Amino acid sequence: MEQIERKFQEKKSLAKARATQLFQIFEQDLTEEEIIALKYLYAYMPVNDLADYNGELFLNHVRTTLKIRRNMPWQVPDHIFLHFVLPYRVNTENIEEHRQILHEQLAERTSKLSMTEAILETNYWCHEVATYIGSDLRTISPLSMIRNARGRCGEESTLAVAALRSIGIPARQVYTPRWAHCDDNHAWVEAWADGEWYFIGACEPEARPNQGWFGPPARRAMLINTRILANYQGPEDITLADEWFTEINVLENYASTRTITIHVKDEFGQSVQDAEVQFQVYNMAEFFPIAILPTNAQGEATFKTGLGDLMIRAAKGGTWGEVKISVADSECVELVLNQENQPAAGTMADYDMVPPPACEGEVIEELSEIRIQRHNERLEEGISIRSKYEATFVTEEAARKLGETLGLPEDRVWTVLQKARGNSVEIAAFLEAATSAYGEWALRLLECINEKDLIDTFIPTLTDHVAGALAVRGELTEEVFVPYILRPRVHYEMITPYRTFFQQAFTSDEVALFRKDPTKLVQFIEETWDIWTDLPNLKGKGTAVGTFELRVGDRSSLDIMFVSICRSLGIPARIHPIESKPQFIVDNIFVDAQFTKGVVGGGIELANGTLILHRDQGVGTVQPTASYYENFTLARLENGFYKTLCYPNGANDLYDTPLEVEQGAYRLTTGVRLKDGTVLIKFTYFHIAEGEETKLVMKYRQSTLEIPVYGKVERLKQLTSWAGVEQTFADLIGGKGAYVAWLEPEREPSKHLLRELAELKHEFNALGAPIILIIGDKQCAASFHPEDYPDLPANAVFVRDSTNNLLPELFASSQASEAGFPHLIIVDREDQIRYMSSGYKIAASKEAIQILRRL
16 A cells, blocks of 8 residues: 555656546545545556546546455355556557446346356457457557457457456466467457456357467467566566566466576676667567566566567667577576677578467367357357347438438448448438538548448547648648648558647747748757656557646657647648658658657757668579568667567568668668468668668578378369359369468458458469358358458359268367368369468468469
8 A cells, every 4th residue: 555655646646737637536425435436546657648638537437446356156266356457548549438338237137146157258259249340559448349349459358358347257368478389479358257367259159268369379389478467476477576567477378388587688798777778579560578587686587488489589788689599498598798789791590480380279178069060150140249239320322312312422422321330320411411511521521531440430520620620720731730730640640630739729929930941840849848658559549638637648649640730820830650750741742750858869850861672593492572560660779679560461572772861870671481480581681871872682481392192182072162053172272272261251361361361362363273151150140241351362152061061071170170270272173172270370372372272
């Protein structure tokens, strides 16, 4: 309590500019329990939440949660309750008063169950209201997730944790920051019942806990962790004990682990305290730090991790050191900080990055047929409930009628309303009200915001932005006005109303001064705002108005506030899409806003040079299609660490294109991932000089891709077309090589595979190989319709396996069986199976294309 009181007083001092909005609630008649709970939340509250929300929200949350604790039957110890039930935040979502709403949905259907059964029942409910779809990095709130009826895994798990906490069951979102054996990451949920933690796949119910498609990948993880807003003492392993949060490591619940100690020394052999040590895995063509730890007084940083390869990099005071290790062969590693510059331009280095090996899980008892059948019925019921809700969204017919009535292009109106999904009625009402006042600009506003923003942006916010932007348009061209004035979202923050506020926050003289010379606005912010960074994942998530009122924020939130003010006052501005720096336009040229507080390098403006990437024309080389964040990235050396440039995902047209980049030392990373997850890495070091052009040949390691024969498919086995016509493999394959996959279309791994097929549509069309997508009766949901996937390659066809016995016996092995769907094979002209993959595997279709091309 002494620690909480001390930190509470620190936060009161930090948030003194919003003292009334935040702390006046303590003048109400509060119980001792309410005071303790409130002070606990405030003590560890991120600065963004102090900026963006008011005390009444937190008081209502506390009272609701304490009432739920009294009314639900579970016995939860205080320390578990404080850390895993009371918190209002799960991830980076917008905070809303959702706890009572979710409680009303779940209390009656769970209160008479055991805690374990209640966890499973809650996940069935989550499945009824939402399912998986890939989306951008902003995390929507639980209520927005329900409104949208779908979201990415981080949003599914945010919803599930919120739902479990709403009935008083302790829950936490756990995640692997990045996989080692494939690209991407994943998040799921752990829930506490009667003294034990269990895992579930959020919105993906199973008939029992500790089961999910991500089980085999989790056994190959290098880290599975979660962050707690408190000075948490365990009993779990603690990766990082920060003053304002604790990162705990739960990897050993899933995978084989080893604890390694990094001893950092300087060039004289002395231990270095407070060096930053990064434990990096290769993922998405960059070396990503899954953990960042400071060294202790003995110069040591200790980390429990999986049995794969890591790149360890440490730096302090401008010097750095780096070493690649195999964790299975390492325990104590010495790292010397004796480098100030990177290797000479033109130097190359090769590394093999090997992930933890695939291994089998514990043998578990088979479920009864009755339980499996009931589980499958529950899944179908959930899909049916969700589908009925989705049927309430604005239809294409209604959208076109609205467009005709308002004199707007019908196709464009339907495109916007279709993306808005459960918020489509709100968006339609905005169009109806705003078009008469602002004409087509109301529609143009909706077209320039991200798809996800259409889900949780409402009429007052939209009206603020269209009216506020048009009021300051002046003589700006559309090419400048739309992206740099009209567009509300600056980076990855939630859209909130800010234009009217900022247009009234300054005098007319100040507005004129800032418009004439935006550097005066930079100076005003530099002199008035302080920097405070607590939670790394919440950087840039503060609203512009909240940050303005609090007079403090992290560097990213202040940058977003600066751009928001600029756009409100008619100054075209942006966050640079690659360097993530705030900029404004002067004489049609973007100029960096020269902030110094919280800026690496103190805000020194770096001059630019030009980089041109060329293909490797060497004899015998196989040059893959260079795809950014997939098989190559560019990174600049900053304070001893390489900062990856943020080109758009999938950018693959950068050959022979002049790229304007800041001067400095750079590293090109290329990677070729093998079937077992191992990656062949090549580093190429280069330098960009001011005003000069640097030409660089893209070098990839060459792999000998073996294409073994695993078995054969039986050409005469029967399938059924979706129209009910009996067919055989021979009818579908003909005499060609073919891509054949068995799917479970309602599960995330199969959805990934279908998405990859759509993304690779042109490549598959060029190959012309048949693509046969098989769904067994046990895996086919009533809501599945092939026409819902119009963007697949031309040769893709869905068929049914009514006998559920077409899957080759090759997949009956324990590893593949446990990995689950999808099961993918590539068949050659002689019906031989030349490639096979099971379960969750990012980029499996890209591997399949390579095999098909070779065949």
